[in-house]
Amino acid sequence: MRIGVDLPEGFPAAAMKRIRANVFEPLSPDDDANDGHGWCSMLDPMDLELDHEKVFFNEYVCLGLRIDRWFVPKPLLEAQLREAEASLLAKKGLDKLGKVARADLKLMVLKKLRRQLVPVTKSIDLVWSLDSHVVHFFSQSPKMHLLAQELFEKTLRYRLVPEAPGTAAERRGLSAEERKLFDSLEQTTLAREEDAR
Amino acid sequence: MKDLSDLIEHNRFVGRESLLWLWFESELFEANLRPSSADPCSLWIETRLALAFERDDALLKSATPSSSPEAKQALRQGKLPREARLRIVLGDREYGCLYKADTLALSSVALPTELGKKDEVHEVFYERMRLLEELEAVFEALWSDFLAMRLGPAYPKLLGMWRAWAHAEPVDPKAYRALKERALAERRPSLAPKKR
Numbered sequence: 356m357r358i359g360v361d362l363p364e365g366f367p368a369a370a371m372k373r374i375r376a377n378v379f380e381p382l383s384p385d386d387d388a389n390d391g392h393g394w395c396s397m398l399d400p401m402d403l404e405l406d407h408e409k410v411f412f413n414e415y416v417c418l419g420l421r422i423d424r425w426f427v428p429k430p431l432l433e434a435q436l437r438e439a440e441a442s443l444l445a446k447k448g449l450d451k452l453g454k455v456a457r458a459d460l461k462l463m464v465l466k467k468l469r470r471q472l473v474p475v476t477k478s479i480d481l482v483w484s485l486d487s488h489v490v491h492f493f494s495q496s497p498k499m500h501l502l503a504q505e506l507f508e509k510t511l512r513y514r515l516v517p518e519a520p521g522t523a524a525e526r527r528g529l530s531a532e533e534r535k536l537f538d539s540l541e542q543t544t545l546a547r548e549e550d551a552r
Numbered sequence: 553m554k555d556l557s558d559l560i561e562h563n564r565f566v567g568r569e570s571l572l573w574l575w576f577e578s579e580l581f582e583a584n585l586r587p588s589s590a591d592p593c594s595l596w597i598e599t600r601l602a603l604a605f606e607r608d609d610a611l612l613k614s615a616t617p618s619s620s621p622e623a624k625q626a627l628r629q630g631k632l633p634r635e636a637r638l639r640i641v642l643g644d645r646e647y648g649c650l651y652k653a654d655t656l657a658l659s660s661v662a663l664p665t666e667l668g669k670k671d672e673v674h675e676v677f678y679e680r681m682r683l684l685e686e687l688e689a690v691f692e693a694l695w696s697d698f699l700a701m702r703l704g705p706a707y708p709k710l711l712g713m714w715r716a717w718a719h720a721e722p723v724d725p726k727a728y729r730a731l732k733e734r735a736l737a738e739r740r741p742s743l744a745p746k747k748r
Binding site: 546 | 559563569570630656674695696701711718
């Protein structure tokens, strides 16, 4: 991914402020959300006290994209839910719970179980070279790319341009004629008519 | 200027054609490539080659998948290389990577690092970035050369040579080199890569 603009003076201080504002916030078992993401130190995903030294390595801006997710094993959740449901039905003298009541109970059980667990943590390195304007994100998952791109753009307010043949050609500074030619290209085939016979 | 999503999605096949060109040059010049704005390098396909046409995919896995009869057969069926595991040698440094043509992305990159876990963490990082950027500069130079050929008047002749090569007919390396040199000499300055 690339950034197509030059950076203003005083960029590091302003960037640090925005990075700190988007640092990862640890998940709480009582939150409704099942996952969360934000920046962390590239060298230590558990380090959320980001400062200039931890982020700026000479001409590189180095960040970790930390993604935490609660993972409650399904059999455990189902067993606990069955138990809680039976207990509630007995207490209230009912035969069956309604959809909404069951969903509420499930969330309650989920939150209770989360207190006994720790979230699964994942961290992916992001390195932005201020010299070449290239941003490296070390994951091949399109979902993770989208997450990183959104957070990066929200945090630093620069649009990231993903690498693709079209953007890489545009970067070369095509003339209007070359752009028209590029747009009208048809896919090459090495098949000959006799190959189809 | 076009919308960014159009730029990204449009003509992704050009990335596959660039990989086809790398394969062609690698085979024609016995792996010795000469990007016009980077040092000469050796480049060849190893262990993995995926070819595709629409939803028809062929994955070839062997020590030298590009030299298997199935690889050329796939080209003759209209498939283009979608991704390939490449080995690149720059001087005495040997790199490996999976080149994904649709996004021009390098993944599973193997860098010839000398520093390790026992060394200072910042130095390890700088070494890795320096090596990665060296590798990317080679791909950037190769992409520029390919684009000049693809958008220039040399393309019909290049296509003829590609077809002959895919059909196991002789291709004269000297004639191809002359065609390429003319194409690169005639390209507009903006299409020429910047020296790093």
